[in-house]
Amino acid sequence: MVAHSTGGVVLSLASKRRSIRRYRRDSINIGDVLYAIKAALQAPSGANMQPWRFVVVVDPKMKVRLREVCEEWEKRFHESPTLPAWFREWLRRRGITWRKDFLTDAPVLVAVAAYKKAPYARESTWLAIGYLLLALEERGLASLTYTPPNPRRVAAILGIPEDYTLETIIPVGLPGEDKAKEPRMSLREAVYLDSWGKQLPEGVEG
């Protein structure tokens, strides 16, 4: 098994990108956001149905409304006694609370909706979100795939029709924090050869 490795742009962008929760309020070039959406629109989808729609939110009033309805439900979620202990601890360590400042701090929010009746709508839409994140990173823009705890309520505020699901709201802007990348698994931890549990040969790094 020959497995020599050289770097590349995609790996470099993927490695550099971090999920950013604090944003500077500085405005950004909306053309950079549209560039990233343009890349997302090129993604493959089930039967090429292109089930995704994007709502680019720049209106401060809309951002405030979105934040209010998200935080109302985030409070319930964070205070819920059924939240697993490990997850409560995971959130605490990262300083993640019910407050979602990024929904009003970030100069742009990109809400992504998926057409329910398309085949593999959710899968296709998230694949396209992968394209989007890398293209935002290429333009030096920070992002986060925030999934509201109450997508139906939030979708209604944006006017998203019933036959679409709101999949995520992605704040986009300049990072207001400098954080380390969360650790990732190595190739040998996450990849098997030919069947489950059969490890790659030692020394393999792609």
Place this chain on the structure above:
Amino acid sequence: MVAHSTGGVVLSLASKRRSIRRYRRDSINIGDVLYAIKAALQAPSGANMQPWRFVVVVDPKMKVRLREVCEEWEKRFHESPTLPAWFREWLRRRGITWRKDFLTDAPVLVAVAAYKKAPYARESTWLAIGYLLLALEERGLASLTYTPPNPRRVAAILGIPEDYTLETIIPVGLPGEDKAKEPRMSLREAVYLDSWGKQLPEGVEG
């Protein structure tokens, strides 16, 4: 709204990539496939659970077994009287039948599994698949996100445990067909500003 546009690597890779169903049998450098998986491993995921696992299949016998069980169910699917007429026509135009030659022709198959109990396991895994496809394209490798009609049966052949779902099998190799890109929506068709239905200003191209 300033929205000037310049090109970029991500958009270029995204635009060039096509879903390829015919593969040359020529072998490829497995290091290129591992490079792409390495990029996928850098994707964000719910609570950083990294719910994805990859099974890289190069063994010809395993490929034959996978193809057999997929085609058995593909036949049922393609011959099913409940298949919508529009979809039957969509398949016919593209010459897509129950035969899945790519499962044995492509030198490498990448099966992707997702850990069911992780938060947003499916979403995270498909986002990572977006990274994977762009990185394969960067290395000049063709790919297809093939979703078997009987994922549970196929997962069993690969030894994938019950608490994982098989999300896709991605054939990877050199393209054996030269096909045009399926058309995509424009920015103005797929993107709204501030709320659903409100179009971007005329002339905007990101």
